[in-house]
Amino acid sequence: MLLIRCPYCEEERPELEFRNAGEAHIARSANIAGETDDDFEKFFFIRSNPKGIIYERWRHMHGCARFFNAVRDTVTDKFVMTYKAGEPKPSKLPGVAK
Amino acid sequence: MSGAFRIPGAGRFSQAKTARFSFDGQSYAGIEGDTLASALLANGVHLVGRSFKYHRPRGILSAGAEEPNALVEIKRDAARKTPNVRATVQELYDGLDAQSQNRWPSLSFDVGAVNDIASPLFSAGFYYKTFMWPKAAWKSLYEPKIRAAAGLGVSPDQPDSDHYSSRYAHCDVLVLGGGAAGIAAALAAAETGVRVILADEQAEFGGSLRFETGAKIDGQDGFAWAQAAIARLSAMDNVRVLSRTTAFGYYAQNFVGLVERVSDHLSAPGHDLARERLWQVRAKRVVLASGAIERHMVFADNDRPGIMLAGAARTYLNHYGVAVGKNVGIYTANDSAYAAAIDLKKAGVNVAAIVDLRDNPTGPVIDEARALGIEVNFGRAVIRAGGKLRVSSMTVQPKNGGGERTIPVDAILMSAGWTPSVHLFSQSRGKVAFNDETKRFVPGTYAQDCVSVGACNGTDGLSATVDEAYAAGAKAAKDAGAKTAKGTKPKVDASESWSRGMLGAAPGAGPDTTVKAFVDFQNDVTAKDIRQAVHEGMRSIEHVKRFTTNGMATDQGKTSNMHGLAIAAETLGKPIPEVGLTTFRAPYTPVTFGAIVSHARGPLFDPTRKTAIHPWAEAQGAVFEDVGQWKRAWYFPNAGEDMHAAVDRECVAVRKTAGLFDASTLGKIEVVGPDAAKFMELLYTNPWEKLEPGRCRYGIMLREDGFIYDDGVVGRLAPDRFHVTTTTGGAPRVMNHMEDYLQTEFPHLNVWLTSITEQWAVIAVQGPKSRDIIAPLVEGIDMSDEALPHMSVREGKICGVPTRLFRMSFTGERGFEVNVPADYGQAVWEALWAEGQKHGAAAYGTEAMHVLRAEKGYIIVGQDTDGTVTPNDAGLDWAVGKKKADFVGIRGMARPDLVAKGRKQLVGLKTKDPKVVLEEGAQIVEDPKQPIPMKMIGHVTSSYWSENCGRSIALALVAGGRDRMGDTLYVPMPNGVIEVEVAGMVFFDETGGRLNG
Amino acid sequence: MAKAAARKTAPAASPSVERRPALAGRSTSATSVKVEVLPPAERMSLRAPEASVAALSKALGVTLPNKPKTSASKGGRTALWLGPDEWLVIDEAGSDPLADCAKVSVLHSAVGISHRNIAIAVTGAGAAATINAGCPQDLSLDVFPVGAASRTILGKTEIVLLRTAADTFRVECWRSFSDYVFTFLSEGSRDAAV
Secondary structure, three states: OOEEEEOOOOEEEEHHHOEEEEEOOOOOOOOHHHOOHHHHHHHHOOOOOOOOEEEEEEEOOOOOOOEEEEEEEOOOOOEEEEEEOOOOOOOOOOOOOO | OOOOOEOOOOOOOOOOOEEEEEEOOEEEEEEOOOEHHHHHHHOOOOOOEEOOOOOOEEOOOOOOOOOOOOEEEEEOOOOOEEEEEEOOOOEOOOOEEEEEOOOOEOOOOEHHHHHHHOHHHHOOOHHHHHOOOOHHHHHHHHHHHHHHHOOOOOOOOOOOOOOOEEEEEEEEEEEEOOEHHHHHHHHHHHOOOOOEEEEOOOOOOEHHHHOOOOOEEOOEEHHHHHHHHHHHHHOOOOEEEEOOEEEEEEEOOOEEEEEEEOOOOOOOOOOOOOOEEEEEEEEEEEEEOOOEEEEOOEOEOOOOOOEEEHHHHHHHHHOOOEOOOOEEEEEEOOOHHHHHHHHHHHOOOEEEEEEEOOOOOOOHHHHHHHHOOOOEEEOEEEEEEEOOOOOOEEEEEEOOOOOOEEEEOOEEEEEOEEEEOOHHHHHOOOEEEEEOOOOEEEEEEOOOOEEEOHHHHOOOOHHHHHHHHHHHHHHHHHHOOOOOOOOOOOOEEEOOOOOOEOOOEOHHHOOOOOOOEEEEOOOOEEHHHHHHHHHOOOOOHHHHHHHHOOOOOOOOOOOOHHHHHHHHHHHHOOOHHHHOOOOOOOOOOOOOHHHHHOOOOHHHOOOOEOOOOHHHHHHOOOEEEEEOOEEEEEEOOOOOOOHHHHHHHHHHHHHHOOEEEEOOOOEEEEEEOOOHHHHHHHHEOOOOOOOOOOEEEEEEEEOOOOOEEEEEEEEEEEOOEEEEEEOOOOHHHHHHHHHHHHHHHOOOOOOEEEEOOOOEEEEEEEOOOHHHHHHHHEEOOOOOOOOOOOOEEEEEEEOOEEEEEEEOOOOOOOEEEEEEEHHHHHHHHHHHHHHHHHHOOEEOOHHHHHHHHHHOOOOOOOOOOOOOOOOOOOOOHHHOOOOOOOOOOOOHHHOHHHHOOOOEEEEEEEEOOOOOOOOOOOEEEOOOOOOOOOOEEEEEEEEEEEOOOOEEEEEEEEEOHHHHOOOEEEEEEOOEEEEEEEEOOOOOOOOOHHHHO | OOHHHHHHOOOOOOOOOOOOOOOOOOEEEEOOEEEEEOOOOEEEEEEOOHHHHHHHHHHHOOOOOOOOOOEEEEOOEEEEEEEOOEEEEEEOOOOOHHHHHHOOOOOOEEEEOOOOEEEEEEEOOOHHHHHOOOOOOOOOOOOOOOOOEEEEEEOOEEEEEEEEEOOEEEEEEEHHHHHHHHHHHHHHHHOOOO
16 A cells, blocks of 8 residues: 655545546646547547656545545555645656656 | 374463364364374374375475475365465364365375376476377367366365455555564564564464574563564554564555465354454555575475474474474584584484585584484485485485495485565566575565565575664655664574575486486476476576476475475586576465455455345336346336336336336436536537526537447526536546546636536436326426426425426437435325326336336447447437537547448347347348358347237448338348338327427 | 525524434443443534634634644533534534624635434443544544544544543534444443443
């Protein structure tokens, strides 16, 4: 069971309290009704599925109930960092070589 | 006397307390403190089992968790039977009942042993090569036969009546292993005041100090020092000491699973005592002090009962006071076996000879053995053991060939050296490194915040071990946040020192003949099998392992892995690290399902949710159905009624007078804030801004892909407050879906969501008499059609308690849903029921509810929709706001495939024979005469007998369904084809007049 | 805002029907711990942005905590921090917090949940061990001190945990989960002596 740092609760909590919510930083268009089929496909269906660093959404479902973002390494399963929903993608990651 | 082989004055247990036990029906005496293995050995019993494949007689190899052979069944009663228990781990209690396994008709005469004679047939990869065809025979013939013939114990056939507990625990420093290293580390950490957990799998702490009589620490005998240190640790508030506790799994971020055997050692465990306790420990730092495991020598017939590890024999002598024989031989490539010979000799046991494979070893133990008059032979090998049910001799030969000599013995003690126990380190995803000089794998690269100390780290010598462990314990505490350290390091005054030993097959393993020199005892893998695997093309140890099954038994190759690897490497002509070491996986030793399941059985398997009105329904004799975790009243049978009769009666009553229905399980969400309507506009297809407070609307929620996700009636209580209902099953995910959009897509909206599902009990009162039933109990609400029209909501009081009273209908009749605070639910129901009785109302359950709504063509999301149905498909276009610029699903709904012609649409079906009720899920075709496989154009989603319509009714998803009105379609079933006519979805009161009737 | 709804969900002065709380009066005792269902209380789910906190605190008579995993208590009324804009307000003194919030005009959402939740007290030396039978959080006094509050997990369900004393916890759960939670805690208490 992983420990996940909730950026709202400001501490690490057991994974049982959390739920993964898919890839992060996929913005829903303000004019979604006017999107082309291609743009909607990119928004709705296409995910990066990288080997290595992934930006994910998690929800502290059984804690503060907030959605937040996390950077995780899909190879080691380790969380690099977490940050609040709405905050920009971090430009620098602690301890990760570019 | 507790056994003829018990040596007076030896061992650490009072002989006063005798424990009677039975093995294969024969009664024996042991002493409290014994393991089953030590008690059997004390009685001279070495033959305890039969091997997995060849059914060879087997004895006790070890004195610990690594035991591959001595697996028995322990039986407390018919339900509490545990197979495959290691006799070396099972503590003796008075009345213990053990049975040997994998033998028939008896342990000493086993028919299955014919496999041993026929063993050339059963070489490595035998199963893969032999049972290849016909393919179908594998499942029906080969596998059942093989499983019956080969194998371990028999699993119990009754539910386990023991109970198991679990505990999450947190600590700063977790020390795994309670030998000298673990204790030293725990002391160092504990003295700083941080939280420490120390666990060891044995009943007593001390590890190898249990047999190392030469060890002295802080002026005391090593074992006595260990006990004193444990007493000190146990008395500290910041320390938890767990004996009989195995660390079985090392998971991410220092999360370690431990199983504590709480009562397996007790004669009559109290009812409240768990059998086992699962500890799930999160530690800031872990100190691994798991020690080392002795290896056996690989020579012909090295599996005969009476042949065991030298360290085990020392443990039986020094700890349990048991001699493993009267005339023992020693076969070694390592100094440690000399200590066994010396201890036994001093205890009065004859040591026939020491056979040492090494050419000219020197050292104090060798000198001491000689001084005691023990015959010592260098450069010689035991090439064969004599005897069958018990070893009777060892045949010795110079290792480079020459004359043979057979020495009579009743036990052979062997040691090929010690393998560091890197299992937990490997489970932590650490990478082991091969030390070429010492020929062993030791921890290399760490993946987690842990450290290995002592023998499991390849550290030799007690003094170095204690130094290393104490320093590591102190550092772990410091790293975990400790500020002060004020202890003193234990001082090692005397210790034993061992040289290293050998890996792989000894000369006695012979060339590739029929010789059985066992590498893996539990899976019957010989040196020859491993060589053969290489000859047949296996190159990686992972392949050799799977082909031969070496190391794949329940002992996970604790004694065999290194030998197997060395033989494979030698055969391949490669250095050991190039052949590789297989990864160790959890569990370290077998773990019961009971411990894993722990509390989660019976009523705690899963929460069972009941409504506030449940007790009333139960008292009425309702039959319940499971809807998710909820128990819902399915129907309320009167005396003598079957389900159909009850449902028919309930359905008719609702349309004739009225019915009461417990709708409390409906999901309910209160949406509050100045932007509540804006939020509703975005989450539902419908328009909400103009819905007036006090009015309701049927809402549809889509996912972004445009498919229906949920539906429900929503009431607007105030400009800034909506009372939203969801489906019963959808409640949690709908809440999550709404929170997701609110928090991450529309965070600018000032609105909040609160689940009120369980705040309100909901009583649906439906039918022409519904108003007459409710009105007398209501205060402060005008119940007239003008003041309270269909689809409206009012707040007031009923029976003196607050209510949110909805005028709405899921039956097509005039109807109400009375929301009251849950604790009042049953009392208000009873009051309404009493009123209802005056009008002939019935209570109805979920089945009647389904029928009644189907008569009206009201869909149930999840039954009539399946996640691929759009509002248009379901005939619900009217509920989609045409002028809206945005809502979740607006774009998905417009995808080309979702607006294409010929999509499956929800329609009604009427069977040509009105008495025939279709099966839900049945497939629909246009032409029943077409060849199989037929083209299926849809399926039945809902189907019932409708007493109100006097016929069967059904809803179905049919390709282009709305263009097929009146068409005849066919439903092929096993008993023939059913003819149906496509119809509208409303079967009853098409004009809807009864809503105000 | 929200005045109308709040006023009408206030408990009736004289209900003519009986209130039947779930598990009323149930309790069980083991060697080192007692598990007992607590009497009904007034409860409110309060949601509000930071700007509204001062006004709401004043109206409620208890300062809404702004630190994660904390609570504040005054005059029989306790406010538990559940999330950055979410508090569970429990009143055991019989006064309705909804009515107090209804007087406040600052932006907020106040929803009555008195009947949604059930409270179970776990008391005694083995209290933390009892809860740790199914709760994965660290309940040592350093990490989860007196006054600490958190939504979390117990076995297969969600609870809200409040430590009211070194050896006492208040466990809140939804009504229909109360049987499961009570049974789980009872089982845990049997094993809490170690």
